[in-house]
Amino acid sequence: MFRCQAAQGRTTVVVAHRLSTIRHVDMIYVMKNGEVVETGTHDELIANKAHYYDMVSVQEPQELAGREEKARITGKESKLSETEDEEELAPMEDEKQPEVPRVSFWRVMAMKSKEWKWMVAGTICSVVIGFSMPLFIVIFGDLFGSMSDPDPNKLMEKVKGVSIVCLFIGVVMGTSNLIEAMSFGVAGAYLTERLRSQMFGHLLKQHIAYFDERANSTGALCAKLSAEAAYVQGATGQRIGICLQGVGSIGLALCLAMMFEYRVGLVALAFLPLVVFVVYQQSKAINQESFGNAKCLEESTKIAIEAVSNVRTVVCLGREAMFVREYVRALAPALRVATRAAHCRGLVAGLSRSIFNFVNAAALTYGGHLIVAEGVAYEDILVTTQSLQMASGQAQNAFTFAPEFQKGINAASRIVALLNTKPLICDPDIPIVTPFKSKGEASLKDVEFRYPSRPGVRVLRGLDLQVDKGKTIALVGRSGCGKSTVMQLMQRYYDPDAGLVCLDGLPLPKLRVSEARAGFGLVSQEPVLFDYSIAENIAYGANDGPPTHQQIVDAAQQANIHNFIVSLPQGYETNIGSKGMQLSGGQKQRVAIARALIRQPKILLLDEATSALDTESEKVVQEALDAAKAGRTCVTIAHRLSTIRDADLICVVNAGRVAEAGTHQQLLDFKGLYYDLHTNAT
Numbered sequence: 001m002f003r004c005q006a007a008q009g010r011t012t013v014v015v016a017h018r019l020s021t022i023r024h025v026d027m028i029y030v031m032k033n034g035e036v037v038e039t040g041t042h043d044e045l046i047a048n049k050a051h052y053y054d055m056v057s058v059q060e061p062q063e064l065a066g067r068e069e070k071a072r073i074t075g076k077e078s079k080l081s082e083t084e085d086e087e088e089l090a091p092m093e094d095e096k097q098p099e100v101p102r103v104s105f106w107r108v109m110a111m112k113s114k115e116w117k118w119m120v121a122g123t124i125c126s127v128v129i130g131f132s133m134p135l136f137i138v139i140f141g142d143l144f145g146s147m148s149d150p151d152p153n154k155l156m157e158k159v160k161g162v163s164i165v166c167l168f169i170g171v172v173m174g175t176s177n178l179i180e181a182m183s184f185g186v187a188g189a190y191l192t193e194r195l196r197s198q199m200f201g202h203l204l205k206q207h208i209a210y211f212d213e214r215a216n217s218t219g220a221l222c223a224k225l226s227a228e229a230a231y232v233q234g235a236t237g238q239r240i241g242i243c244l245q246g247v248g249s250i251g252l253a254l255c256l257a258m259m260f261e262y263r264v265g266l267v268a269l270a271f272l273p274l275v276v277f278v279v280y281q282q283s284k285a286i287n288q289e290s291f292g293n294a295k296c297l298e299e300s301t302k303i304a305i306e307a308v309s310n311v312r313t314v315v316c317l318g319r320e321a322m323f324v325r326e327y328v329r330a331l332a333p334a335l336r337v338a339t340r341a342a343h344c345r346g347l348v349a350g351l352s353r354s355i356f357n358f359v360n361a362a363a364l365t366y367g368g369h370l371i372v373a374e375g376v377a378y379e380d381i382l383v384t385t386q387s388l389q390m391a392s393g394q395a396q397n398a399f400t401f402a403p404e405f406q407k408g409i410n411a412a413s414r415i416v417a418l419l420n421t422k423p424l425i426c427d428p429d430i431p432i433v434t435p436f437k438s439k440g441e442a443s444l445k446d447v448e449f450r451y452p453s454r455p456g457v458r459v460l461r462g463l464d465l466q467v468d469k470g471k472t473i474a475l476v477g478r479s480g481c482g483k484s485t486v487m488q489l490m491q492r493y494y495d496p497d498a499g500l501v502c503l504d505g506l507p508l509p510k511l512r513v514s515e516a517r518a519g520f521g522l523v524s525q526e527p528v529l530f531d532y533s534i535a536e537n538i539a540y541g542a543n544d545g546p547p548t549h550q551q552i553v554d555a556a557q558q559a560n561i562h563n564f565i566v567s568l569p570q571g572y573e574t575n576i577g578s579k580g581m582q583l584s585g586g587q588k589q590r591v592a593i594a595r596a597l598i599r600q601p602k603i604l605l606l607d608e609a610t611s612a613l614d615t616e617s618e619k620v621v622q623e624a625l626d627a628a629k630a631g632r633t634c635v636t637i638a639h640r641l642s643t644i645r646d647a648d649l650i651c652v653v654n655a656g657r658v659a660e661a662g663t664h665q666q667l668l669d670f671k672g673l674y675y676d677l678h679t680n681a682t
C-alpha cells in the first residue's frame with residue numbers, strides 16, 4: 001500500500017523478492033546469471049509458464065493452484081491493535097551523562113603497577129637527571145672559588161678533577177636518559193595495550209541495554225577505546241620522567257640553597273604559593289578542555305561512523321554536506337572550550353616563565369646584598385642562585401607537560417568509571433544447576449517488558465508463551481508488536497520488568513548466562529558475519545571450544561552450503577569480506593545457519609530468516625532450515641505466513657500479549673486476528 005502511494009505519478013524501479021508486491025507493475029524483468037531472461041506483465045509471465053511462473057509457484061502456490069478464493073478485502077480494517085502508536089513513537093530517552101568521579105594521581109600510577117620494574121627504573125633515572133643540573137653548579141661553584149688561587153698547579157689539578165667529574169656526569173646522564181626513555185616508553189606501551197584490552201573485554205561483558213544507551217553508541221565507544229588509553233599513556237609515559245626531573249632539580253636546588261645560604265633559599269621558597277596557584281589554574285583549564293574534548297570526540301566519531309558505514313545511503317540521498325555540517329557542529333563545543341583553555345594556558349605559560357625569573361631576580365638581588373653588606377662568600381651565593389636558576393629551567397619544562405598530565409588523569413577517570421560499570425545481566429552467585437544443558441523447552445510467564453532506553457513504551461504486557469520440546473512455534477503479528485523482543489528475552493539479552501522467563505522450567509536469572517545461551521541457535525533476517533574466512537565464521541558458533549574441520553564441514557553440509565564452499569578456489573578458507581560482502585544473501589544465510597547448527601542448539605530461533613531472500617535462495621535456505629529444525633525445538637518469526645503453515649503452534653502477538661494460539665487451520669476457522677493477517681497477505 002505504502003509503495004503504491006509513493007510510486008504514484010513517478011517512474012518507479014522496484015527490486016523485489018516478494019513477488020506479490022510487484023503483481024501490478026507495468027513491466028517485470030526476470031534476471032538470471034546477470035541476464036534478463038524474461039519480460040512482461042504479471043499475467044503475461046504467468047501465462048508463459050517459465051522462470052517467473054516457477055518463482056511464483058514456490059512463493060504463492062495457492063494463487064496458481066487456485067485452491068483458495070481470493071478474498072477481496074475492501075477497506076476492511078485490521079483488528080490488530082493500533083493503540084500503541086503514540087507510545088511507540090515515544091522518543092528514545094535522552095540519558096543524562098553520569099558524572100565521572102575523578103581519580104587521584106596515585107590511582108593512575110596504580111594502573112601501571114604491573115610495570116613497576118620499568119617505572120622504578122625510569123623514576124630513579126629521572127631523579128638522577130634532575131639532580132645533575134644543581135650538582136653541576138656545585139662543582140663549577142667550587143671551580144670558580146678556586147680561580148682566585150694563585151698556585152697554577154693547584155688550579156690545574158682542580159680543573160682536571162672537574163673535567164673528570166664532568167666526564168663521569170656525562171656518562172651517568174647519558175645512561176640515565178637512555179634507561180629513562182626506554183623504561184617509560186615500554187611501560188607506557190604495555191599500559192596502553194592492557195587498558196585497551198581491559199576496556200574492550202569489559203565492554204563486551206556489558207548487558208545489551210548498555211549498548212542501547214545513546215552515550216554508548218558504536219562511535220562513542222570506539223572513540224573511548226582508541227583515545228582514552230592513549231591519553232593515559234601520553235601522560236604517564238616519558239612526560240612523567242620530565243616532570244620528575246623538574247621535581248628532582250628544584251628539590252635539590254632548594255636543599256642546596258638552604259645548605260649554602262639558607263636566607264637566599266627562603267627568598268626562593270616565598271614564591272612557592274604563586275607556583276601552586278599557577279599549577280592549580282592550569283589544571284582547572286585542562287580539566288574543562290579534556291572533558292569537553294572527550295565528549296565532542298565521541299559525538300563527532302558517532303556521526304562519522306554513521307555516515308561512513310551507511311555511505312551508500314548518504315550518497316544516494318545526497319546528504320554528504322549535511323553530515324559534514326553535523327560533524328562540524330559536533331566539533332564546535334570542543335573548539336569553544338579549546339580556545340578558552342588556550343587563553344588560560346597562554347596566561348599560565350607566560351606566568352610560569354616569569355615566576356622562575358622573578359625567583360632568580362629576587363635571589364640574585366638578595367644574594368648580592370649579602371655579599372656586599374655581610375661579606376658572605378660569593379661562591380656560596382653563586383652556587384645557591386645558579387642552582388636555583390638551572391633548576392627553574394627544568395621546572396619550566398615540567399610545567400609545559402603538566403597539561404598532558406592532567407589530560408591523562410582525566411582520561412584515567414573515565415577509564416576507571418567504565419571499568420567499574422557492572423553489567424546488569426550476570427551470572428547468579430550460586431547457579432541452580434551447573435553446567436546447565438538445555439533440553440529444549442522454554443516458557444514466558446506473565447511477562448511485562450519495556451526497553452530501558454524507552455521506558456515509555458510497554459512492549460510486553462503479561463505475555464504467556466509455552467514452547468514445548470521438539471515443537472515448532474511460530475510468532476506472528478504486526479510489525480513492532482514485540483515478536484523479536486520475545487526471542488531476546490529468551491536469550492536473556494534483557495530481564496523482564498515482571499514475570500518469568502524459564503528454560504526447562506528454570507528461571508533464567510538462576511542459570512549461568514553463557515550456559516543458558518548455549519542452548520540457542522539464532523538465524524536472523526540479516527545474518528551478521530565477520531570479515532574472516534568461511535570456516536572461522538562457522539567455527540565462531542561452537543559452544544565447546546574451537547571445533548574440528550570435520551565438525552565445520554558437517555555443519556556446512558546440514559546447512560546446504562558445503563558444495564558451494566568447496567567450489568570456491570580457497571574453499572573454507574575464503575575470506576567473506578566485511579559484513580560478508582563477498583557472498584549473496586542466500587549464501588550468507590546458509591553460513592549463518594551452519595554457524596547456528598555447529599552449536600548443536602536445542603532451540604532454534606528463526607527471526608524472519610528467509611524474508612530478505614529471493615525465491616530461489618529462499619527455497620534452498622528453507623530446505624536447510626527444514627533439515628535443521630528436525631528433532632529440535634524451533635521458535636520462528638515470519639511475516640510471510642506461508643512459511644509457518646506447518647508450525648505445531650502459531651501464536652499471534654498483539655498489544656503485548658499472545659492474543660490467539662492454535663494451528664493454521666484452527667486459527668483460520670477462528671476468524672480472528674490470524675484470519676485477518678492471512679487474508680490481508682493473500
Ligand SMILES: Nc1ncnc2c1ncn2[C@@H]1O[C@H](COP(=O)(O)OP(=O)(O)OP(=O)(O)O)[C@@H](O)[C@H]1O
Binds near residue numbers: 088
Ligand atoms: N533496543 C531497543 N530499544 C528500544 N526500543 C526497542 C528496541 N528494540 C525494539 N524496540 C521497540 O520495541 C517494540 C517491539 O519491537 P520488536 O522488534 O520486538 O517488534 P517485532 O514484532 O519483532 O517487529 P518486526 O516484525 O518489525 O521485526 C517496537 O516498538 C520497537 O520500536
